[in-house]
Each structure stands twice: as structure tokens, then as C-alpha cells.
Amino acid sequence: MMKKVFWLSKSKIMSGQQCEKRLWLETHRRELAEVSGTTQMTFDYGHMFGDVARSVIGEGALIEHVDNIGLAISETTKLLRAERLLFEPAFTHQNVLSRADGLQRVWGGWNMIEAKASTSVKDYYLDDCAVQAWVLTGAGVKVRKVTLAFVNNRFLYRGKSNYQGLLNYEDITAQVFERVPMVEQWVARLRKVLGGKEPAINVGTQCGTPYACPFTAYCQSKEPAPAEHPVGILPRSGEIVERMAALGIDDLRDVPPAALKNALHHRIRQAHISGRSYLDPEAGQALSKLGWPRYYLDFETIAFPVPIWKGTRPYQQVPFQWSCHHETKSGNLFHTAFLDTSGHAPMKDFASSLIKAVGKRGPVFVYNQAFEAARIKELAQMLPAMREPLLAIVDRLVDLLPITREHYYHPDMRGSFSIKAVLPTVAPDLDYENLEHVQDGGMAQQAWLEAVSDATPEERKTELSQGLLDYCERDTLAMVRLADFLQGGNW
DNA sequence: TCGCACAGAGCAATTAATTC
DNA sequence: GAATTAATTGCTCTGTGCGA
Incomplete structure (x- = not known):
């Protein structure tokens, strides 16, 4: 019997960019995502970016079958022999699935290209690429080079669908190869998580950074209600929240005035204590x-x-x-x-x-x-x-x-x-x-x-x-x- | 997803105060 | 006046909050 292939485009989960609980919930309690209904701002620009990015990168064979991984894999295997440039090729290794954005034949192997609709190289892209490179290597692809293609925000569109210059390229081979040996451990850890009970992880910054997690409302509902006037409502309060938490203070009204340095924080605290608004003539x-x-x-x-x-x-x-x-x-x-x-x-x-x-x-x-x-x-x-x-x-x-x-x-x-x-x-x-x-x-x-x-x-x-x-x-x-x-x- | 402005932290450079 | 220390100023960097 074929084992269940688990989809790890969410490699940020593997590398700790988002918590393991999300992976567990996505696998075991998928329906909760809809219940929680996040109001994340998203545009469906994905395919527009993808189409243009591919046309800029070069002429190649696009492997579709988004909903049929088996077909995507067999077509990839077939085209890998003939083509010089593949888009969206599908591979698995140890039941981890990966679809790179692009795979370009180079001397002695392949250049794996990851295209991002972002204007800079983010650290978590490197983790993402490391997972993909690990899968590709495990599937027998000789990855010689890893390139990140991202948006050049200085590009000026001069019309006529000419998008040459839209993308910047950065060779991230060294950073990615440095991470690849860790992927095995990430996968092992996550298998353990998936095989166990729902992980006990509290709501925190990982719920919104770098990506909004669809389960945040669910996780919040399982936690005790926060203080009515939490310290965290102070603007730029990260450091104060930590300092107060160490003292067991979670209510803004209990914060000693001496602990607040800036005047705005004092005003806000005072307003919450008195319950009255403040207006300076x-x-x-x-x-x-x-x-x-x-x-x-x-x-x-x-x-x-x-x-x-x-x-x-x-x-x-x-x-x-x-x-x-x-x-x-x-x-x-x-x-x-x-x-x-x-x-x-x-x-x-x-x-x-x-x-x-x-x-x-x-x-x-x-x-x-x-x-x-x-x-x-x-x-x-x-x-x-x-x-x-x-x-x-x-x-x-x-x-x-x-x-x-x-x-x-x-x-x-x-x-x-x-x-x-x-x-x-x-x-x-x-x-x-x-x-x-x-x-x-x-x-x-x-x-x-x-x-x-x-x-x-x-x-x-x-x-x-x-x-x-x-x-x-x-x-x-x-x-x-x-x-x-x-x-x-x-x- | 972007970018701008700003607060705060950390550090370096400069200035002021102190001591000899 | 020189050396040392303390205080102040200025700079960069990072994170947050604002807008869309």
C-alpha cells in the first residue's frame, strides 16, 4: 500500500518558521482553517506572477497536474530526459513532496530556480529551498546550483508586454547547501509530531510572522482569556511585555509607573486605569x-x-x-x-x-x-x-x-x-x-x-x-x- | 505584498567634567 | 595641560505601526 505523501511546500514549518502545531492541525484537523476565517490580505496575483516569471526565465516545459501528483511525477520523469528547462517539476523523497519553480539543465546537473514575488531574499526562502534541494537530490537529481529569482522593484515597465528585467537573480547555492544536511532532522521531527498528540504550543509571534496561520483563532480559543487591559496594547511594547511577564504582571493597570519610560505609554496606562479618555487642549x-x-x-x-x-x-x-x-x-x-x-x-x-x-x-x-x-x-x-x-x-x-x-x-x-x-x-x-x-x-x-x-x-x-x-x-x-x-x- | 516614518537599542564619537 | 571618566550627541540598525 502506498504511504501517504505529505505536502511540504510549507517548509517554513519544518524549519521552525511556523510552529509544528500548524502542520499537525493541517493534517489532522483541516476543517478548522475554514472555521477560524482569518482576514489575511491576499491577492490572487500568484498565477500572473508565475506566468510572467516563467516567460522571463526562459522557454521551457510546464508540468501542470496540480491536483494529480502521480501524473505530475511521471511527466517530470519523462521530460527530465528531453528538456533543458522545466517549470513546476514534481519529485518525492522519503514521502516528502516538492515542486520546484524551475529546473534548468547546467553543466553536470541542474540549476534549481525558486521564484518569489518578493523584492528581497528572505532568510526563510533559504530553508524552503533547502527542503526542495534535499527532495530533488534524494530523487536522484544532481542539483549543482540554486538560484532565487525575485522581483526587481526598480524595473520600469515600458509596455508591450516586455518584462525583460523584471527579475533579479541571486545565487544562493552555498547558503542552501549549508542547510540541506539539517533537512533530514526536520523531517524526522515532523514525522514524530504528526504521529503524536496535538502539540502544546501557545499563541505567539510565530502565528503571524512571516505568514499568517489560519489556525490562530482556534489556538486562541483554547487558551485562557487574556487580561482585559493587556500590557501588550502599549505601542511597541515587546520589551515591556517580557519584562512585566517576568514579574507576573499581564494587566497594564498593574504596571508600576516607574517601569514606563515614554510619555505616550504613561498616558495610555493612565487612561486605562481611569477608564476615561484624554484630550489635550x-x-x-x-x-x-x-x-x-x-x-x-x-x-x-x-x-x-x-x-x-x-x-x-x-x-x-x-x-x-x-x-x-x-x-x-x-x-x-x-x-x-x-x-x-x-x-x-x-x-x-x-x-x-x-x-x-x-x-x-x-x-x-x-x-x-x-x-x-x-x-x-x-x-x-x-x-x-x-x-x-x-x-x-x-x-x-x-x-x-x-x-x-x-x-x-x-x-x-x-x-x-x-x-x-x-x-x-x-x-x-x-x-x-x-x-x-x-x-x-x-x-x-x-x-x-x-x-x-x-x-x-x-x-x-x-x-x-x-x-x-x-x-x-x-x-x-x-x-x-x-x-x-x-x-x-x-x- | 510594499514602503515610509519613527522609537528604541546599541555603539561610536564627541564634549564636558574631574583629577592630577 | 594631559589623562581619565562621565555625559551627551549622533549614527546605524531593527522592529513596529501606519497607509494601501
């Missing part, structure tokens, strides 16, 4: 110095590992939507918006409409200035004719995030100063939860992708566009309300 003073009219601005963007629009780069955040609230001195509020779901390059229309919308004077409020400022500067670079008016907007940006962080805190923010955490405490009627289709930036990207797709019916496109417009408008209205709140206003 200086926020209002700082804001009241700014003139009128006032604009409140927010962008939505999309980014692809493989750029699709001429003049853009991999992972460049290309803005396709803006929302702007315009507030006059007398308190009148007007809303304007731009949204491009045509699927064509949105940059030009985005920029020209934006310039019109924000006028020539008055502060332009944003939340986390770095983001909008960087997008406008990129547009200025791409569109020389609009360079000056665009850069003039950058000079007028006022960031509400640092003002909020320095002068305001509410215990319900649980240590976070993101607009999504702040808004419910200053304008509960504007909760994002009551938006139907789009509730955060990640969902906005998903909605946009669906809206531009040819496969999406018109009715659904209209619904998604409305969802995007509602969401982005909510973001800028949130800023209006926040600025007013910080100035002591009342709605």
Missing part, C-alpha cells in the same frame, strides 16, 4: 492656527508585483480613487470624489481632477501623511506637465495622525492610533462596520480588482463602485469629525 490650539478653506483628502491605491501600466514599477502604489471634503470657514461642507474602474491607467485623470478639487490654498488634511505625499510625488514625477500644482499640494498637507497621537487617547483605541481605531471613539455614528462592501484599504483593493474584471457583471460593478465611493468618503468625513473633535467641537 493644545491639539485644538494647534489646529485653530490653520486657515480656511480646509480640505480632507484620502486615496485608494492598487499595486501589482507585475506592473500592468506603462511607466509604473513593481509594487508601485497607483492611486485610482480619491475623496475630498471641502470645509469653508462658515462651516459648510462639500464632498467631491474621483474613481476610475475602467482598468486603464488612472494616473492622469486622477491627478488633474485632484488638482481642481483641492484649490490653491488652505490646509489639506490627511491621515498618515507619508502615504499620500509619496503618491502625489510619484504622480508629479510621472506627469511633468502637472508637476508644479501637484507638488504645491504636498506643501499644504497636514497630518492628523501625529496631532492625534500627541494629544488624544481613548481606552477603546486599545493602543492603536490608526484612523479605524480612533474614529469610533470620536464619531461612533460613522462606524466602518456599517459599510456594506468595503471597510478597509485591503477590501478596497479587492473590490477594485473585481470591479475592473471583465468577468464581473455590470450590476455587481455598480455595487462595488458604490461601495468604494462610500468607503473613501467615510474616511475623509472621519477626518472632518476628528479635526473638529480635537478642537473641542460638538456634532
Whole structure:
């Protein structure tokens, strides 16, 4: 009887990048992944990247049969004799299965190519490659070289489907071969884990780094409920959490004041002890110095590992939507918006409409200035004719995030100063939860992708566009309300 | 998945204070 | 004034939190 082959594309589990419990759960309690329902941000760019990466690497034979490993293995064996370049070849060794991204014939053997849609060589890729190299070697393939192909984020797409230059290559043979002798132990350890009871491993950083584990909610449900005001809600609290845990303190309210060095931590602790929010009147003073009219601005963007629009780069955040609230001195509020779901390059229309919308004077409020400022500067670079008016907007940006962080805190923010955490405490009627289709930036990207797709019916496109417009408008209205709140206003 | 900004840590270089 | 020590400043690196 054929033994069960276990799928170890998840070699990060083997090498300790993610915990053994995940492997155990994936094998024994697969259905739990669906129950836990993580909200990880993922795009299905995988095959787009794969197709383009293969075309850049060279012409070769692609072995498909994703769902039929037996067929994939027999086809690999057959093609290995004839071909110089194979994509997705399948091999097993000691019942461990591996599918390398590419296998290229070189002098005296093969170059194993691993393609990653990432812009740098991460340590855990080396472990991943070590497992694959071990399987290939065990299956009789002479691995002479291991190459990592990854995204060159300086590549500028000049159109016409020409992606030469999209990938960087790094020879990682030495690092991988150094790890290969350890793989045998990793496999043995995991076999033991799989044969035993559910491993007792507590929830920790391994649940989200480097990859989100789908079982986190399940593991959390098995652990005692955390403190109502855990020390960990302090921003950048890693070191303090450890220090306090050693003293048996897990509740922020029990932390001795002397243990906290920075003023923000003190303010947060104090707010959780008193149960009351904190608002420093200086926020209002700082804001009241700014003139009128006032604009409140927010962008939505999309980014692809493989750029699709001429003049853009991999992972460049290309803005396709803006929302702007315009507030006059007398308190009148007007809303304007731009949204491009045509699927064509949105940059030009985005920029020209934006310039019109924000006028020539008055502060332009944003939340986390770095983001909008960087997008406008990129547009200025791409569109020389609009360079000056665009850069003039950058000079007028006022960031509400640092003002909020320095002068305001509410215990319900649980240590976070993101607009999504702040808004419910200053304008509960504007909760994002009551938006139907789009509730955060990640969902906005998903909605946009669906809206531009040819496969999406018109009715659904209209619904998604409305969802995007509602969401982005909510973001800028949130800023209006926040600025007013910080100035002591009342709605 | 990206990148930016910033806090904090660790270390090196510089400046100030102390001692002879 | 020189040598030593202490305090301060400045730099790089890493991790976190923000945005999408």
C-alpha cells in the first residue's frame, strides 16, 4: 500500500518558521482553517506572477497536474530526459513532496530556480529551498546550483508586454547547501509530531510572522482569556511585555509607573486605569492656527508585483480613487470624489481632477501623511506637465495622525492610533462596520480588482463602485469629525 | 505584498567634567 | 595641560505601526 505523501511546500514549518502545531492541525484537523476565517490580505496575483516569471526565465516545459501528483511525477520523469528547462517539476523523497519553480539543465546537473514575488531574499526562502534541494537530490537529481529569482522593484515597465528585467537573480547555492544536511532532522521531527498528540504550543509571534496561520483563532480559543487591559496594547511594547511577564504582571493597570519610560505609554496606562479618555487642549490650539478653506483628502491605491501600466514599477502604489471634503470657514461642507474602474491607467485623470478639487490654498488634511505625499510625488514625477500644482499640494498637507497621537487617547483605541481605531471613539455614528462592501484599504483593493474584471457583471460593478465611493468618503468625513473633535467641537 | 516614518537599542564619537 | 571618566550627541540598525 502506498504511504501517504505529505505536502511540504510549507517548509517554513519544518524549519521552525511556523510552529509544528500548524502542520499537525493541517493534517489532522483541516476543517478548522475554514472555521477560524482569518482576514489575511491576499491577492490572487500568484498565477500572473508565475506566468510572467516563467516567460522571463526562459522557454521551457510546464508540468501542470496540480491536483494529480502521480501524473505530475511521471511527466517530470519523462521530460527530465528531453528538456533543458522545466517549470513546476514534481519529485518525492522519503514521502516528502516538492515542486520546484524551475529546473534548468547546467553543466553536470541542474540549476534549481525558486521564484518569489518578493523584492528581497528572505532568510526563510533559504530553508524552503533547502527542503526542495534535499527532495530533488534524494530523487536522484544532481542539483549543482540554486538560484532565487525575485522581483526587481526598480524595473520600469515600458509596455508591450516586455518584462525583460523584471527579475533579479541571486545565487544562493552555498547558503542552501549549508542547510540541506539539517533537512533530514526536520523531517524526522515532523514525522514524530504528526504521529503524536496535538502539540502544546501557545499563541505567539510565530502565528503571524512571516505568514499568517489560519489556525490562530482556534489556538486562541483554547487558551485562557487574556487580561482585559493587556500590557501588550502599549505601542511597541515587546520589551515591556517580557519584562512585566517576568514579574507576573499581564494587566497594564498593574504596571508600576516607574517601569514606563515614554510619555505616550504613561498616558495610555493612565487612561486605562481611569477608564476615561484624554484630550489635550493644545491639539485644538494647534489646529485653530490653520486657515480656511480646509480640505480632507484620502486615496485608494492598487499595486501589482507585475506592473500592468506603462511607466509604473513593481509594487508601485497607483492611486485610482480619491475623496475630498471641502470645509469653508462658515462651516459648510462639500464632498467631491474621483474613481476610475475602467482598468486603464488612472494616473492622469486622477491627478488633474485632484488638482481642481483641492484649490490653491488652505490646509489639506490627511491621515498618515507619508502615504499620500509619496503618491502625489510619484504622480508629479510621472506627469511633468502637472508637476508644479501637484507638488504645491504636498506643501499644504497636514497630518492628523501625529496631532492625534500627541494629544488624544481613548481606552477603546486599545493602543492603536490608526484612523479605524480612533474614529469610533470620536464619531461612533460613522462606524466602518456599517459599510456594506468595503471597510478597509485591503477590501478596497479587492473590490477594485473585481470591479475592473471583465468577468464581473455590470450590476455587481455598480455595487462595488458604490461601495468604494462610500468607503473613501467615510474616511475623509472621519477626518472632518476628528479635526473638529480635537478642537473641542460638538456634532 | 510594499514602503515610509519613527522609537528604541546599541555603539561610536564627541564634549564636558574631574583629577592630577 | 594631559589623562581619565562621565555625559551627551549622533549614527546605524531593527522592529513596529501606519497607509494601501
